[in-house]
Each structure stands twice: as structure tokens, then as C-alpha cells.
Amino acid sequence: MAELQYPMPPLADTVVLLRPWRTEDVPGKLMAFGDPLVQQFAWSRTTAYTEADARDYFVEQETARRAGHALTVAVADPRDEATILGGASLYDVDRETERAGIGYWLAPEARGRGAATHTVRLLAGWAFSALGMKRITLTCGPDNDASQRVAGRCGFVREGVLRSDVVFKGGRRDSVVFSLLPGELR
Numbered sequence: 001m002a003e004l005q006y007p008m009p010p011l012a013d014t015v016v017l018l019r020p021w022r023t024e025d026v027p028g029k030l031m032a033f034g035d036p037l038v039q040q041f042a043w044s045r046t047t048a049y050t051e052a053d054a055r056d057y058f059v060e061q062e063t064a065r066r067a068g069h070a071l072t073v074a075v076a077d078p079r080d081e082a083t084i085l086g087g088a089s090l091y092d093v094d095r096e097t098e099r100a101g102i103g104y105w106l107a108p109e110a111r112g113r114g115a116a117t118h119t120v121r122l123l124a125g126w127a128f129s130a131l132g133m134k135r136i137t138l139t140c141g142p143d144n145d146a147s148q149r150v151a152g153r154c155g156f157v158r159e160g161v162l163r164s165d166v167v168f169k170g171g172r173r174d175s176v177v178f179s180l181l182p183g184e185l186r
């Protein structure tokens with residue numbers, strides 16, 4: 001599948017700027033992603049997140065982007081794009097079935113001001129308009145209330161629970177699945 005190009009100019013508004021990850025972001029990502037809430041909900045392994053994990057992630061995501069399967073961005077401060085607020089990605093992008101998944105996380109100090117909501121709006125809007133996606137899914141743990149509120153604010157519809165859906169923290173975890181169709185983004 002054709003590689004996915006980063007939107008140019010980068011997707012941005014007054015709250016977030018979505019740009020490619022850079023090697024110099026590794027320490028910032030390491031610090032932000034090591035936050036207990038991120039580790040609880042967005043890190044599936046039992047081992048602590050390390051610098052090697054951050055570096056491996058950049059390489060994996062670049063491979064997926066080149067293969068046309070994913071577009072992963074740093075969520076940066078639009079007033080200072082070196083400041084990392086969090087991360088987000090469109091993943092499992094399938095141009096044939098016109099479906100993709102969306103995921104996100106924020107550093108603790110970036111929460112509570114709509115950064116995740118703005119990120120999802122920008123990224124999902126772009127997936128519909130530029131990639132022609134017809135269905136975007138968002139999955140999260142049943143106890144991840146903040147993430148479910150992001151989904152609701154953006155117009156996603158809760159479809160149900162996928163039982164024993166993912167390998168997580170040495171066991172398995174259910175997922176709540178939401179979907180967004182063209183015209184539903186709020």
C-alpha cells in the first residue's frame with residue numbers, strides 16, 4: 001500500500017500542533033509516557049517503559065507509515081513545537097476497506113484543556129477528507145473514563161464491549177469499542 005504522507009502544512013489549531021516525532025523528542029516522550037496513567041492504560045507490557053522502547057517505537061511507526069498502515073504524530077504545543085503534550089496515531093489504516101483506528105495519550109500537565117479532543121478532531125477529520133476513510137474506530141479499557149469522554153465529545157458512537165480483546169499487563173483485557181462515520185465528527 002502507498003506510504004502515508006504527513007499532512008503538509010501540519011494539522012494544527014490553537015490548542016495542538018500535530019507533527020512528526022523527532023529523535024530529539026525521545027527524552028520528552030520517555031518522561032511523558034512514563035506517567036502512571038499512561039502506563040496503566042496505554043502501555044500493554046508489565047515491564048517499565050525505557051528509552052529503547054521509545055526509540056523502537058519511532059522505528060516501528062516509521063515502517064508502518066511507509067507501508068501505508070499508520071500515521072503517528074507528536075502532539076506538540078502550537079506556541080512552541082519542541083514541547084511535547086502527548087502522542088496520537090491513526091493505525092490499522094486500510095485504504096481498501098476505508099477503515100482506520102485512532103489512539104492518543106497525553107502528558108499529565110497537558111490534560112484537562114482539550115488537547116486530546118482537539119487532536120482526535122484534527123486527525124479524524126483528516127482521515128475522512130484526505131484518506132477517504134469511511135469508519136474510524138477507537139478502543140479503550142472499560143475503566144478508562146477520560147478516554148471515553150474524549151470519544152463522546154468528538155461524536156464517536158459506543159458500539160459495545162469486545163471481550164478478552166487484548167493481551168494486557170500479562171493477562172487479557174476487554175475493550176470498549178466506539179466508531180465514527182463521515183459526518184458524525186463534532
Ligand SMILES: CC(C)(COP(=O)(O)OP(=O)(O)OC[C@H]1O[C@@H](n2cnc3c(N)ncnc32)[C@H](O)[C@@H]1OP(=O)(O)O)[C@@H](O)C(=O)NCCC(=O)NCCS
Nearest residue numbers: 037038041104105106111112113114115116117140146147
Ligand atoms: C485519555 C486522555 C488523553 C484524556 O485526557 P483529557 O485531558 O481528559 O482529554 P482532553 O485533552 O480532551 O481534555 C478534556 C478535558 O478538558 C476539559 N476542557 C477544557 N477545555 C477544553 C476544550 N477546549 N475542549 C475540550 N475539552 C476541554 C474538558 O471539560 C475535559 O474535562 P472532563 O473530562 O473532566 O470533562 C488522558 O487521560 C491520558 O493520557 N490517559 C492515559 C493514556 C490513555 O488512556 N490513552 C487512551 C488509551 S485508549
